[in-house]
Amino acid sequence: MSAHKLETPHEALQRLGITLPAMVRPVAAFVPAVKSGHLVFVSGHIARKDGRSWRGKVGAELTVETGKEAARAAAIDALSTLDSEIGLGKVKRIVKLLVLVNSTTDFTEQHLVANGASELFAEVFGEAGAHARSAFGVAQIPFGSAVELEVVAEV
Amino acid sequence: MSAHKLETPHEALQRLGITLPAMVRPVAAFVPAVKSGHLVFVSGHIARKDGRSWRGKVGAELTVETGKEAARAAAIDALSTLDSEIGLGKVKRIVKLLVLVNSTTDFTEQHLVANGASELFAEVFGEAGAHARSAFGVAQIPFGSAVELEVVAEV
Amino acid sequence: MSAHKLETPHEALQRLGITLPAMVRPVAAFVPAVKSGHLVFVSGHIARKDGRSWRGKVGAELTVETGKEAARAAAIDALSTLDSEIGLGKVKRIVKLLVLVNSTTDFTEQHLVANGASELFAEVFGEAGAHARSAFGVAQIPFGSAVELEVVAEV
Numbered sequence: 001m002s003a004h005k006l007e008t009p010h011e012a013l014q015r016l017g018i019t020l021p022a023m024v025r026p027v028a029a030f031v032p033a034v035k036s037g038h039l040v041f042v043s044g045h046i047a048r049k050d051g052r053s054w055r056g057k058v059g060a061e062l063t064v065e066t067g068k069e070a071a072r073a074a075a076i077d078a079l080s081t082l083d084s085e086i087g088l089g090k091v092k093r094i095v096k097l098l099v100l101v102n103s104t105t106d107f108t109e110q111h112l113v114a115n116g117a118s119e120l121f122a123e124v125f126g127e128a129g130a131h132a133r134s135a136f137g138v139a140q141i142p143f144g145s146a147v148e149l150e151v152v153a154e155v
Numbered sequence: 156m157s158a159h160k161l162e163t164p165h166e167a168l169q170r171l172g173i174t175l176p177a178m179v180r181p182v183a184a185f186v187p188a189v190k191s192g193h194l195v196f197v198s199g200h201i202a203r204k205d206g207r208s209w210r211g212k213v214g215a216e217l218t219v220e221t222g223k224e225a226a227r228a229a230a231i232d233a234l235s236t237l238d239s240e241i242g243l244g245k246v247k248r249i250v251k252l253l254v255l256v257n258s259t260t261d262f263t264e265q266h267l268v269a270n271g272a273s274e275l276f277a278e279v280f281g282e283a284g285a286h287a288r289s290a291f292g293v294a295q296i297p298f299g300s301a302v303e304l305e306v307v308a309e310v
Numbered sequence: 311m312s313a314h315k316l317e318t319p320h321e322a323l324q325r326l327g328i329t330l331p332a333m334v335r336p337v338a339a340f341v342p343a344v345k346s347g348h349l350v351f352v353s354g355h356i357a358r359k360d361g362r363s364w365r366g367k368v369g370a371e372l373t374v375e376t377g378k379e380a381a382r383a384a385a386i387d388a389l390s391t392l393d394s395e396i397g398l399g400k401v402k403r404i405v406k407l408l409v410l411v412n413s414t415t416d417f418t419e420q421h422l423v424a425n426g427a428s429e430l431f432a433e434v435f436g437e438a439g440a441h442a443r444s445a446f447g448v449a450q451i452p453f454g455s456a457v458e459l460e461v462v463a464e465v
Contacts, residue, residue: 028266029273030288034250036309037193038347041251044289057260095344096351100291103449105367111338111452118339133340134354134460136410137450139258140292142266150289154346183421184428185443189405191464192348196406199444212415255446294413295447297421305444 009088012124013079023084024048024077033085039095040086040153046145047074053143059107062146071099071116074149078117079124082153090155094121094131098150103137110135117149164243167279168234178239179203179232188240194250195241195308201300202229208298214262217301226254226271229304233272234279237308245310249276249286253305258292265290272304319398322434323389333394334358334387343395349405350396350463356455357384363453369417372456381409381426384459388427389434392463400465404431404441408460413447420445427459 013020023032026043033042047054047070058067082088099114101107114135121129141148168175178187181198188197202209202225213222237243254269256262269290276284296303323330333342336353343352357364357380368377392398409424411417424445431439451458 026288028288028290029270029277030252031285032287034248034285034287036248036250036307039194039349041287041307043251043287044291093344093346095346096353097340098289100289105294105449108450108452108454110450115339122339130341130344132342132344132351132353133336133338134408134410134458135338135452136354136448136458138291139260139294139415139449140263140265142263142290144263148289148291152346152351181443183443183445184425184432185407186440187442189403189440189442191403191405191462194349196442196462198406198442199446253444255444260449293446294415294449295418295420297418297445299418303444303446 009124016123018076020080020083021077023080032081035086038154040155042078042081042151044148044150045074045078046141046143047071047147048077049073053145055144056146057102057104058113058146059104064109064112067101067113067146068116070146071113071149072120074147075117075120078149078151086155091153092128093154094125094129095154096132096152099133099135100138100141100148101135102141102146107137110137113147164279171278173231175235175238176232178235187236190241193309195310197233197236197306199303199305200229200233201296201298202226202302203232204228208300210299211301212257212259213268213301214259219264219267222256222268222301223271225301226268226304227275229302230272230275233304233306241310246308247283248309249280249284250309251287251307254288254290255293255296255303256290257296257301262292265292268302319434326433328386330390330393331387333390342391345396348464350465352388352391352461354458354460355384355388356451356453357381357457358387359383363455365454366456367412367414368423368456369414374419374422377411377423377456378426380456381423381459382430384457385427385430388459388461396465401463402438403464404435404439405464406442406462409443409445410448410451410458411445412451412456417447420447423457
């Protein structure tokens with residue numbers, strides 16, 4: 001992890017071959033993120049693929065591995081929002097993730113799916129990316145997406 | 156929205172014809188809201204109708220439109236709590252909503268249901284009501300309510 | 311409750327006959343808790359029994375009473391994390407609980423299950439344990455656990 005101290009989040013993204021997409025504007029009556037004091041609350045981001053909802057239930061249509069990729073995709077979109085609204089360089093710490101997995105009622109590996117998001121934050125922010133987290137299975141997610149991700153960051 | 160700058164939240168409620176009900180005391184071992192620093196964490200409020208739980212699953216017994224009305228009802232109760240515990244006039248910003256929709260496993264429009272709450276906060280607080288948000292479908296909600304709403308506000 | 315002012319959280323635990331277990335290290339890519347300013351965000355803790363996941367759905371394999379015991383067990387583990395990472399003596403307030411209950415789709419008493427956690431915080435911290443709370447039923451929880459508990463505390 002020590003290498004991360006030498007690179008900025010944007011340099012880490014470049015090393016990882018990730019180009020942040022344009023921020024996704026909410027389709028509903030809310031905003032992408034709100035800063036209050038030193039905390040930034042980033043709205044729930046659904047997983048997308050090719051610009052559309054990454055649909056499916058993990059445990060049914062989707063495997064753990066695909067769910068993990070979807071979680072990573074949601075994390076990339078959340079990074080785009082953080083960058084547009086705050087600037088990744090101003091992020092001091094990723095504080096907490098809430099990872100909602102669109103699950104069948106007998107799928108019990110939401111933690112492995114959520115790692116797709118957690119590992120990306122660690123790769124991009126190094127030690128500052130080590131976060132608290134809750135992950136669990138929900139009945140459904142808007143647009144039928146496989147994963148929804150909410151982030152609290154410190155600036 | 157500019158008109159909102161000229162009116163207080165209470166004036167906005169009056170214009171909307173909304174009379175805040177008496178605050179609902181939790182029936183369990185917790186409190187309606189906790190202030191910590193400049194943030195107020197408002198407990199999850201279930202949707203009520205005529206003083207009782209507004210029961211039903213969206214996608215089964217309830218339509219999107221009814222779910223949206225239920226979300227608005229939960230928001231009115233959360234406003235009552237904010238007013239009783241803090242005072243609406245002291246709210247600087249609605250920071251984040253967590254909107255839980257009691258959904259069937261194939262209903263995917265939780266965002267439209269949640270707009271019932273989001274739009275009310277915008278109507279009452281104007282720009283200060285623009286919030287971050289996560290909305291998703293859950294297996295059930297206490298008392299079988301259609302919607303549960305948690306609020307973080309800045310004072 | 312006034313008696314609580316005279317005892318520390320550790321003394322309360324001793325009175326209750328509770329020995330905190332060793333902190334459970336997350337099995338995934340995140341950390342047990344993150345402090346940001348005066349707030350501590352404690353990761354979601356699943357209920358455990360005899361060191362393993364306390365499995366089952368409330369409303370099916372588990373009764374309300376058993377679910378409540380599971381919620382209490384998750385709270386004990388969350389206390390262990392708070393003590394290891396921050397020290398219980400530094401906790402000024404339990405701010406908010408998020409209590410996820412692994413529920414069937416027709417079980418509607420998540421609030422009674424969640425009281426297992428809420429009541430323990432009240433017993434250990436007295437008035438400082440009075441918290442905001444959201445509780446609801448989810449489709450599943452990692453490792454099939456009956457309850458997952460997330461805590462926000464003020465230090």
